[in-house]
Structures are given as structure tokens and as C-alpha cells.
Amino acid sequence: MNHPFALLANHCVAASQLALDYQPLPPEKIVTGAPRVGTAELGxxxxCCLGVWELTPSVSTDVEADEFFIVLSGAATVTFADGTPSLQLHAGSVGRLRAGTATTWTVTETLRKVYVILDADGAA
Structure with missing residues (x-):
């Protein structure tokens, strides 16, 4: 998740327009579609690690980190393997994910979010 961009103190960035590094998702996480994930670690x-994350339309699975996020654009539904009620995400949604939670992301419109991940071991 490293990116050559670093957000300096007393500066700001247009997170909704930031160029991201894109990678395909690992095949074992893909349910349907050909998702690509874009990331930029800001600092x-x-x-805590702060960054921007984007996922193209698709259905995929993940195991979450301890994270707060704000959705900037797009639409998705996040379902939880443990039966927790689903999240309906859209621009302006603010959420939190618990570390170790198994999720399925159904992205219907490319979803971009700003995230803050608690990362006590130093590896984002």
C-alpha cells in the first residue's frame, strides 16, 4: 500500500481526485467480475495509517483491519459472515470495520474511500 505521495503537515489533498496505484485483486478474493483495487498511503x-482506497464494480471477499472510513464516491453493500447487518455505502457514509471480520463487498459503482487503519505492528 505504499505510494510515492506523502501528505505533509499543514497541507491538504483532493482525495477524490488523487491518482492511485492499481492492482488486480488476488483471485482467491474474487467472487464475480474483474476487480481492481487502487490505493495511496498518505501517511x-x-x-495509524491514513490513505485512499478504491475498488471497481465487482463482488469480492476480505478479512478486515481495524478501520474507520469515509466514502467519497460510489456505491456498495458490505455483508458480514458473522450475521452483522449489512452496510449500504454511498458518498458521505462513515463507518468502522473490526479487525478479523470476514466481509463480502458488492460494489455497484466504483467505490472510493479515505481510511484510517489502526496498525500497531507497523505494516499497513
Whole structure:
């Protein structure tokens, strides 16, 4: 998730327009579609990592980190393997994911979010 961009103190960035590094998702995470994930790590503050993340339309699975996020654009539904009620995400949604939670992401419109991940071991 490293990106050559670093957000400097006393500066800002247009996260909705930031160029991201895109990669295909690992095949074992793909349910349907050909998803690509874009990321840009903006910096760290203590044990937290801040960045921008984007996923193209598709259905995929993940195991979550301890994360807060704000959706900038797009639409998706996140379902939880443990039966927790689904999240309906759209621009302006603010959410939190618990580390270790198994999820399925159904992205109907390319979803871009700003995330803050608690990363006590130093590896985002």
C-alpha cells in the first residue's frame, strides 16, 4: 500500500481526485467480475495509517483491519459472515470495520474511500 505521495503537515489533498496505484485483486478474493483495487498511503500518525482506497464494480471477499472510513464516491453493500447487518455505502457514509471480520463487498459503482487503519505492528 505504499505510494510515492506523502501528505505533509499543514497541507491538504483532493482525495477524490488523487491518482492511485492499481492492482488486480488476488483471485482467491474474487467472487464475480474483474476487480481492481487502487490505493495511496498518505501517511502515518502514531500507530495509524491514513490513505485512499478504491475498488471497481465487482463482488469480492476480505478479512478486515481495524478501520474507520469515509466514502467519497460510489456505491456498495458490505455483508458480514458473522450475521452483522449489512452496510449500504454511498458518498458521505462513515463507518468502522473490526479487525478479523470476514466481509463480502458488492460494489455497484466504483467505490472510493479515505481510511484510517489502526496498525500497531507497523505494516499497513
Amino acid at each position: 502515518r500518525l502514531g500507530d
